[in-house]
Amino acid sequence: MGTLLISKIREEYPDRIMCTYSVCPSPKVSDTVVEPYNATLSVHQLVENADEVMCLDNEALYDICFRTLKLTTPTYGDLNHLVCAAMSGITTCLRFPGQLNSDLRKIAVNLIPFPRLHFFMIGFAPLTSRGSQQYRALTVPELTQQQFDAKNMMCAADPRHGRYLTAACMFRGRMSTKEVDEQMLNVQNKNSSYFVEWIPNNIKASVCDIPPKGLKMSTTFVGNSTAI
Numbered sequence: 001m002g003t004l005l006i007s008k009i010r011e012e013y014p015d016r017i018m019c020t021y022s023v024c025p026s027p028k029v030s031d032t033v034v035e036p037y038n039a040t041l042s043v044h045q046l047v048e049n050a051d052e053v054m055c056l057d058n059e060a061l062y063d064i065c066f067r068t069l070k071l072t073t074p075t076y077g078d079l080n081h082l083v084c085a086a087m088s089g090i091t092t093c094l095r096f097p098g099q100l101n102s103d104l105r106k107i108a109v110n111l112i113p114f115p116r117l118h119f120f121m122i123g124f125a126p127l128t129s130r131g132s133q134q135y136r137a138l139t140v141p142e143l144t145q146q147q148f149d150a151k152n153m154m155c156a157a158d159p160r161h162g163r164y165l166t167a168a169c170m171f172r173g174r175m176s177t178k179e180v181d182e183q184m185l186n187v188q189n190k191n192s193s194y195f196v197e198w199i200p201n202n203i204k205a206s207v208c209d210i211p212p213k214g215l216k217m218s219t220t221f222v223g224n225s226t227a228i
Helices: 002-012 035-049 058-068 076-090 104-111 130-135 140-147 177-190
Strands: 019-023 052-056 098-100 119-125 164-173 203-208 217-225
Touching: 002 035, 019 035, 019 076, 052 058, 052 076, 052 104, 058 076, 076 119, 076 164, 076 217, 098 177, 104 164, 104 203, 104 217, 119 140, 140 164, 140 177, 140 217, 164 177, 177 203
Parallel strands: 019 052, 052 119, 164 203
Antiparallel strands: 098 203, 119 217, 164 217
């Protein structure tokens, strides 16, 4: 149903950027018998008609809730809250002023080396359990380290099993763009084996001045990895 709508919307608005947040089936957490059929039949439409596909899956979201947020019985509300945080971070520059802005078209231009390679992994930082929140110092290096961590990815593909073609980091809050650029360069230099060498400077950073409610700063990660 959703992919049928995508093809109709693409016909109506061919010049618009189409960004979808698609929940992919995972073998461990399945609540619908027909999930594999849905995925198989919808991928073709997503490849042809969507410009950016943010891949999510319930297994990875449950893992974040259990391991990182220390929730014993996560509800769909908790999973949706994680997805909302990432969605909000990706679109934040469309809604608020910032020192270094980006929009969906800029993300597409910087993240997609070939038209069909538009399936992205997304992550969000800081993710901290309620008990340890007050002891956690939020700094740009800390956020950068956490957002590239495999445990923070919202789909169960492990980025360590592939290489990043490109990546984008959307920072929110009061911070220095110089520090952000230094951290991005640092990540690439330290982990050069995880980035393809034929796309130089392949991490895009944007900084928005308005932090999310209840946090001093946060960051959203979008990665185009061969692990997907």
